[in-house]
Amino acid sequence: MITVATMPLGGPSLPQERRLVTAIPGPRSQELLDRKASAVAAGVGHTAPVHAVAAGGGVIVDADGNSLIDLGSGIAVTSIGNAHPKVVAAVQEQVAQFTHTCFMVAPYESYVGVAEALNRVTPGDHGKKSALFNSGAEAVENAVKIARKFTGKQAVVAFDHGYHGRTNLTMALTAKSMPYKSGFGPFASEVYRAPLSYPYRDGLSGADAAKKAISVIEKQVGADNLAAVIIEPIQGEGGFIVPADGFLPALVEWCRANGVVFIADEIQTGFARTGEMFASDVFGIVPDLITTAKGIAGGMPLAAVTGRAEIMDASHAGGLGGTYGGNPVACAAALAAIDVFENEGMVERAREIGVLLKGRLEALQASDARVGDVRGHGAMIAAEFVDAETGEPDAALTAAVAKACIAEGVIVLTCGTYGNVIRFLPPLSTTDDLLNEGLDVVAAALAAH
Incomplete structure (x- = not known):
């Protein structure tokens, strides 16, 4: 059985921070992944190689004590934040x-x-x-x-x-x-x-x-x-x-x-x-x-x-x-x-998040031609990655950036018919500080590739 020494409470009580205490995945999460491979049908995939034990605000905490910035909301499900009171x-x-x-x-x-x-x-x-x-x-x-x-x-x-x-x-x-x-x-x-x-x-x-x-x-x-x-x-x-x-x-x-x-x-x-x-x-x-x-x-x-x-x-x-x-x-x-x-002002908060996300991503687009398009409304924003010379979809770059972000404690989701889009779906309960830190990680991952 996988346990964590001090099980954190979920919801708004969680510290709103990115914190890496092990590599991703850590040993306890790896134990779960091994069990998953043995017990769960192979067709059921996963994005982040972690074992979640708590979530709230804008973070997910795993069994190894890592706190990851959540930019996916369980694919737009936990929009008001996990474990809202x-x-x-x-x-x-x-x-x-x-x-x-x-x-x-x-x-x-x-x-x-x-x-x-x-x-x-x-x-x-x-x-x-x-x-x-x-x-x-x-x-x-x-x-x-x-x-x-x-x-x-x-x-x-x-x-x-x-x-x-x-x-x-x-x-x-x-x-x-x-x-x-x-x-x-x-x-x-x-x-x-x-x-x-x-x-x-x-x-x-x-x-x-x-x-x-x-x-x-x-x-x-x-x-x-x-x-x-x-x-x-x-x-x-x-x-x-x-x-x-x-x-x-x-x-x-x-x-x-x-x-x-x-x-x-x-x-x-x-x-x-x-x-x-x-x-x-x-x-x-x-x-x-x-x-x-x-x-x-x-x-x-x-x-x-x-x-x-x-x-x-x-x-x-x-x-x-x-x-x-x-x-x-x-x-x-x-x-x-x-x-x-x-x-509780969720519509207004989505608009604020959209302004922040678009501003940061459009600045990234202005400095890197591989960011072909930035689009969306509210807290549903995407960046489409392309070959800088041809404009053709670049799925390999997209996958590499997403993988690097998760390794650094930022959960992002890819999508798109061509597999070349990163979508940003943060919980509306997240903070501007977490969003900016998460986007810093995205920018660094792109620059490294």
Whole structure:
């Protein structure tokens, strides 16, 4: 059994510092990695070779006593910070009452409360309803089910560089083969792909990119066959690609005119991450359906589909659900987390973080041509690394920089269709000092390669 001599408390009580007392991985973390190799399926990878024992604010502490700066938030999950006191208290209270009844057997208030909160905070002032699930992929699958039921049509369009999950249908929607799809087919049918607006690489205006995408949709699918268009307002795993202004509104307008359900996948972009409560707000669009997960419940597994009441009500009774969907402990956590997002300045903090991150990364870009693009909104910022002469994606450099950062106690995540993007998703509870120190490490790692 792996132990640490003095087990630190989690949450805000942790010292907010980068501290390396061993190499990464240390001996206790290495012991866990050895056990993982023996017991866990090889397909389950990991980014940082550490054994986490505590986390809070902007740091993760491992079993060897190392304190690492967290610039990933568990892939945008712990946005309000790990072990936030309100979430901890809500979870503890709920666990002592009951852990499960199955909402479809014996309903409970917290599920209804989360649905009410989502109906209130998601974009648009129309009548809405919600259904709760366990994971982002489940939310996406159910959004597609609902759209198909409502429209009576089957086809679904997703976009280049999109990521929507690892289940069979969501793999079909996801664009990138490795590591998400390779060897796992055949995939669900009636899924089509359209070109995304990618300003750094296509040079198109939003209007022109939308015209191109709509032309593909009309020619290859046809509005009469199309149940839904699904898109991340800002791509996540695909590389934090921010579409050109006007692209998303044009798609929404086309969907409205053609009886197609517009689904915004806000699983990574939702809950203050982009400097608005939802990325749809950044672009001034109102989705018909919106999928959420990740940041929704402070680290507890929960996901949702929220949308126009008439669309959400299209499914017959019993057509939506799942044994664990809307688990009461996760719902208690979500109500606490949403309270934090709304009442503890998380949106404003995301904007402040965005200014800091963009300023530092753009300064780095000005001095190093290998930083081809800096983009994003709020606390969802990315740097795309390229060959300085050709502008081609440089995945090897990106991987080397990320590996060097982790070795120096800074957790960063890579992404992008070409594997050449480092994404910055710090907890909104982090400090400017930690952010600046983490970016110092990133700059040093880049300079060393």
